[in-house]
Amino acid sequence: MPTHTSEPPSPSTSEALSPSGERGRPLTRARRRLRPRGLLLSVAGAVVGLAFVTPLVWVLTNSLRPSGDTFRFLSPVGWETFLTLSPIADNYLALVGTGLGRGILNSLLISAVTVAVGLVLCSTAAFGLSALRFRGQGAVFAVIVVSFLIPFDAIAIPLADLFRDWNLQNTFTGLILPGLGNGMAIFMLRNFFLAIPEELVEAGRLDGLTWWGVFWRIYLPLSRPALMGAGLMLFLFQWQAYVWPLLMGTDAEHVVGPVALANMQGQFSVDYGLMFAGSVVLILVPLVIILSLQRYFIQSVSTSGLK
Template identity: 50%
Template sequence: MSMSTAAIRRRPVRVLLLVAAIAASVYALLPLAWAAVGAFRPESDIFRFMDPLSWQSFVPVPFTFDNVRTVLESSFPLALGNSLLVTVLTVVIGLAVCIPAAFALSALEFRGRNVVFAVILVSFLIPFDSIAIPLSSTFRTLQLQDSFLGILLPGIANGLAIFQLRQFFLSIPAELKEAARIDGLGWFGIMRRVYMPLATPAIIGAALLLFVFQWQSYLWPLLVAPDPQFVLAPIAIANYAGEHSVAYGAIFLAGIVTALVPLAVLLFTQRYFTASIATTGSKG
């Protein structure tokens, strides 16, 4: 069978897979499209065209900016700025902690290294919500409540980010480390001049993990920083649901704006993230 014949026979399969992928994408995007439309409807009309579905379900008729004004006049702009600040600080400080930790666990030989690595593995297997309440009590004892430092500290030493970086560092040939040692570089110099330039995809992947962990955090900032000046975006969105009424339009609009930030970051860095994931687990 010639190559051209095989390609022709595979073409219908590829077309079917493409159609299935497009259909799945449209199906997944329909709720988001409906929420985006609801953000520009009057509150009384948001659920009006749900049953049966029609073109009006996905076209904002009538159109209004009332929900935009509600969001802009609320605490959401402050909360969005707080989330950006806390997340950027978490990524920068978190990488400063995770990169040396991963380098030590991959390049240095010391007694108990495997034990330390096992503890790190266990740390990201335990759901954070299960320890959030006792941890918040400790933070209050240390006078870290109602502060940005208290919000970002738990997100700095991310076990999954350390694991991912370590696995990438293990894939770097040991001969490069030995050659750098012969040339007189210390361990910090080897990490900075040899490992880090080669590990750009893994570092970006770890930064994404730190970013997403902090950006979507809800329970922890709610426990440790209830002061309104430290409110983050997820909490500000939840505040639109009151005891007697729920501002669905404002929730939809603020939720979409909040989701667009990590979406833009992920789209910009997806090839680096894919490359970092591809090497994870390649060497133990």
């Protein structure tokens, strides 16, 4: 009987196809070539992140020091510049006697109302510009795009004169109104709405849904990530506003957080420790809100989609 001898594997067998359909060795070599590039991008990202974090760490450290030691360790720069071994809470306790607490509460009220009302206005405007068809639709959208390309501070002074004529100065209505119609939020929501298939809209209309029903039952449930992003945009617009509240909220009852922080600066001297403590408090409020909503934002991104 003839004997069968095993033949050596052909060169092609050493380069078997991977599950992705590519040969193993070229895929491994490609991954090896990508490692230095990925490492370089990681290092660049770490450097950029460190550049953003370093000033914040310096502010936090000096808020825990006496005001006289603010610039003591600045030259030469060392570990004591960004770290203190004897932190004190005197600067934070001194904030109790200032108007910063009232300003933070006013900022929270203004921002919360702006988010609630602004999301309704911006989402309905985005729905009308994406789902409906009417004459002049492109012109209306162009005006909205131009509105957020113009810095708000450039029109703040003439707009403040108009609001004074309407007796809206030193009112929460005057502080809230400019932040309700955010052109950037409308632009972002409209682009998200355009990605929703028209087949879903047609199916909803065939089932007897009105346009309001299509908006409420189809568009909004699928747009939770975009709505959360737009809401965060509206919140930050009001929270960090300074020029407009400075023009419209001139009394103590309507002062906001950034203006209250600026008012703590003396005419001839500045308590840097107190100012840095107030800055940290103003940073912590939106930071806590963002971190607390991050889980829901990720969950909405992962669970939303078109079935």
